[in-house]
Amino acid sequence: xxxxxxxxxxxxxAMAKDDSAVVFGEDVAFGGxxxxxxxxxxxxxxxxxxxxxxxxxxxxxxxxxxxxxGHTAIAEIxxxxxxxxxxxxxxxxxxKIRYRSGNSFNVGALTVRTPTMAVGHGGLYHSQxxxxxxxxxxxLKVVIPRSPIQAKGLLLGSIRDPNPVIFMEPKxxxxxxxxxxxxxxxxxxxxxxxILVPGQDLTLLTWGTPVYHCETAxxxxxxPAPELESLIPQSMRGVKIxxxxxxxxxxxxxxxxxxxxxxxxxxxxVHEAGMTGGVGGEIASEIQKRCFLKLNAPVxxxxxxxxPVGLQYEKFxxxxxxxxxxxxxxxxxx
Amino acid sequence: xxxxxxxxxxAYPRVSSNSLARCRAIPKRALSSTSxxxxxxxxxxxxxxxxxxxxxxxxxxxxGSGIPTYRVLDGSGKVLEGAEVPEVSEEMAVKMYENMLLxxxxxxxLYNVQRQGKISFYMTSHGEExxxxxxxxxxxxxxxxxxxxREMGVLLWRGFTLDNVxxxxxxxxxxxxxxxxxxxxxxxxxxxxxxxxxxPLATQIPQAAGVAYALKRDPERRGxxxxxxxxxxxxxxxxxxxxxxxxxxxxxxxxxxxxxxNGFAISTPSSEQFFGDGIAARGPGYGIHTIRVxxxxxxxxxxxxxxxxxxxxxxGRATLIECMSYRxxxxxxxxxxxxxxxxxxxxxxxxxxxxxxxxxxxxxxxGWWSExxxxxxxxxxxxxxxxxxxxxxxxxxxxxxxxxxDVYAGEEPWMQREQRAELASLLRKYGKVWGPWKKELGxxxxxxxxxxxxx
Numbered sequence: 015x016x017x018x019x020x021x022x023x024x025x026x027x028a029m030a031k032d033d034s035a036v037v038f039g040e041d042v043a044f045g046g047x048x049x050x051x052x053x054x055x056x057x058x059x060x061x062x063x064x065x066x067x068x069x070x071x072x073x074x075x076x077x078x079x080x081x082x083x084g085h086t087a088i089a090e091i092x093x094x095x096x097x098x099x100x101x102x103x104x105x106x107x108x109x110k111i112r113y114r115s116g117n118s119f120n121v122g123a124l125t126v127r128t129p130t131m132a133v134g135h136g137g138l139y140h141s142q143x144x145x146x147x148x149x150x151x152x153x154l155k156v157v158i159p160r161s162p163i164q165a166k167g168l169l170l171g172s173i174r175d176p177n178p179v180i181f182m183e184p185k186x187x188x189x190x191x192x193x194x195x196x197x198x199x200x201x202x203x204x205x206x207x208x209i210l211v212p213g214q215d216l217t218l219l220t221w222g223t224p225v226y227h228c229e230t231a232x233x234x235x236x237x238p239a240p241e242l243e244s245l246i247p248q249s250m251r252g253v254k255i256x257x258x259x260x261x262x263x264x265x266x267x268x269x270x271x272x273x274x275x276x277x278x279x280x281x282x283x284v285h286e287a288g289m290t291g292g293v294g295g296e297i298a299s300e301i302q303k304r305c306f307l308k309l310n311a312p313v314x315x316x317x318x319x320x321x322p323v324g325l326q327y328e329k330f331x332x333x334x335x336x337x338x339x340x341x342x343x344x345x346x347x348x
Numbered sequence: 349x350x351x352x353x354x355x356x357x358x359a360y361p362r363v364s365s366n367s368l369a370r371c372r373a374i375p376k377r378a379l380s381s382t383s384x385x386x387x388x389x390x391x392x393x394x395x396x397x398x399x400x401x402x403x404x405x406x407x408x409x410x411x412g413s414g415i416p417t418y419r420v421l422d423g424s425g426k427v428l429e430g431a432e433v434p435e436v437s438e439e440m441a442v443k444m445y446e447n448m449l450l451x452x453x454x455x456x457x458l459y460n461v462q463r464q465g466k467i468s469f470y471m472t473s474h475g476e477e478x479x480x481x482x483x484x485x486x487x488x489x490x491x492x493x494x495x496x497x498r499e500m501g502v503l504l505w506r507g508f509t510l511d512n513v514x515x516x517x518x519x520x521x522x523x524x525x526x527x528x529x530x531x532x533x534x535x536x537x538x539x540x541x542x543x544x545x546x547x548p549l550a551t552q553i554p555q556a557a558g559v560a561y562a563l564k565r566d567p568e569r570r571g572x573x574x575x576x577x578x579x580x581x582x583x584x585x586x587x588x589x590x591x592x593x594x595x596x597x598x599x600x601x602x603x604x605x606x607x608x609x610n611g612f613a614i615s616t617p618s619s620e621q622f623f624g625d626g627i628a629a630r631g632p633g634y635g636i637h638t639i640r641v642x643x644x645x646x647x648x649x650x651x652x653x654x655x656x657x658x659x660x661x662x663x664g665r666a667t668l669i670e671c672m673s674y675r676x677x678x679x680x681x682x683x684x685x686x687x688x689x690x691x692x693x694x695x696x697x698x699x700x701x702x703x704x705x706x707x708x709x710x711x712x713x714x715g716w717w718s719e720x721x722x723x724x725x726x727x728x729x730x731x732x733x734x735x736x737x738x739x740x741x742x743x744x745x746x747x748x749x750x751x752x753x754d755v756y757a758g759e760e761p762w763m764q765r766e767q768r769a770e771l772a773s774l775l776r777k778y779g780k781v782w783g784p785w786k787k788e789l790g791x792x793x794x795x796x797x798x799x800x801x802x803x
Binding site: 034036061064066067069071072074075076077078079080081082083084085087099102103106107110111112113114115116117118119120122152153155175176177205265268269 | 492494523524525526527529530534536537538543544546548551553554555556557558559560561562563565566575587588590591592594595598599753754755756757758759761762763764
């Protein structure tokens, strides 16, 4: 399965076991612009899988209403770039309903899925990574998977989590990432990072699409192509990088990252969103506080620049492997 | 597809005050006197007839006179000629009237209590008693209500107690609406099917469509319950109004939208809020059965809401009621409305078009109410309210730790856990000596012991 098939499979699994579950959004009935809801309307009926008018604030508000009645609402925002009209409903309403009502109402049954991150040619409004904007919205959970297995398990975990969850799917991975995905029902825990490659010299922390840039960067470091060899010190060949997929942005897994950095003494954070006000700043600050005596180099952030995502400039904008390589070298040789 | 309920074509009454008359003047909307000639053709995928002459139009009524206002009782409590009194028993009518009287009784006490600094904020319902109680009486008590903030009367109608009201406004540990976390008048109660009020305007409107869709999917409640959604004419300018009506009509969902058009959004008169024919004129644009009602006539509101509810249940779709009234009170305790409207206008309105007096006169005409009953009822209500107010004054707040509660369900994230512990250690260190905290801790149950541990 690729990622879109895994997402579809997760929704089908959730709907099969929960009669209250519905899937809605713009163009989801025919299968969705990314094929994530293919065949769901035929399988579960139009009352459970339906198009909404083109209104993101409406989609979020509608989902909140259904979830307030205890129904499982799986809403889709077509691109994460278009989630901002729903920002008020998500931040002022969904995030705060349980708290403000003293736990007498809640919208825990709401999940908002949305494709995120750069896709090669998305320009300003089909490329954004808005997870950082939601990081201060206590009451929400924000989850980003990296692969088909992760997508299915984390999405099922999100749908069943008793809190409203924004589930951001890296859209470039919809078709490109393929792996064997269990067809049975399984969940992956929210709020937990995953150590993908253990190491002891540097912690490399990321989520979503840049997981693959980081993986490439680690290969480049240990085994550079001939044309790069002169640029990468020999001493880098044997370093052991610990690669971590954060998976949950809110709440983020502080314990796993602190434990890792206390072992490695070095941290590089990689994300596609701009640096200023990004998730990396939050994590860097917390790690600096908790691992101060163990840090051998400043926490380094490799991110999109603080500019919109210009169409023809994308290759120079995103934090690709060479930028990660360079940051790791500087951090390791600090 | 059925046509909207028959409307009585009666012009809104003009009152003597010029300002009021101006306020009610409805501009002519029709732009062209030439009516289109319909050819017997259609576009593909449309049933819209083809015409050969350009004809702009700007009104949902053919003559541009504006949507008429449905009314049953005139200003002196007499039934209008041709009007039909909706079915209402003596017991129910008296209950409606007593609830109308209860609102200003509560409002007066709590308004003054705020003025004395005992509660932080308050908003009255003065002038909208008929709109709120009339619609509440027409709804089933199990119908889900999503309000704006001036709808306390719906809760009272459903049995939310005076103690519940006081607990919320004082933010005591008895506050079932929100453990003292929200500002006063932000009520809520699942038992009364009243979704907790929030300050952001109009957010409840698309939520209501979702609530109604859920009701339609629930075999236990399908065809039995609607979502009733209240909002002011100012809130109707928000994007969420558009989204909500669009969703409820298109998806569709049995939602009764009740717009309280009271002429003002804080200081902004409705003439600066919209140029069209009020809120009602928008309903047909969304394909929604719509009616405009005299919001100061409780029988008209009762009847219109009942019929809207029936239509919504029958078709599984949205309906819209625009209740025309006048905000007699200030917007809130943080507002002095005489800064933007003359005191005389308000006084005129109170005297000439009083929803409570109008209903009282009708009740008296039937022999269902009297001067003695009025006196007894007002005294009793005042006594009950004062008793409840005095009681609430002595009740402690929740434990301080509730500051961190209910942000998430399930395992508490480390941020809340650590920050709770941090506040606890700060309180242990400074709680007994730092004036602002010391004084405040005394108002909470256990005075912070839940965090600090026993002294």
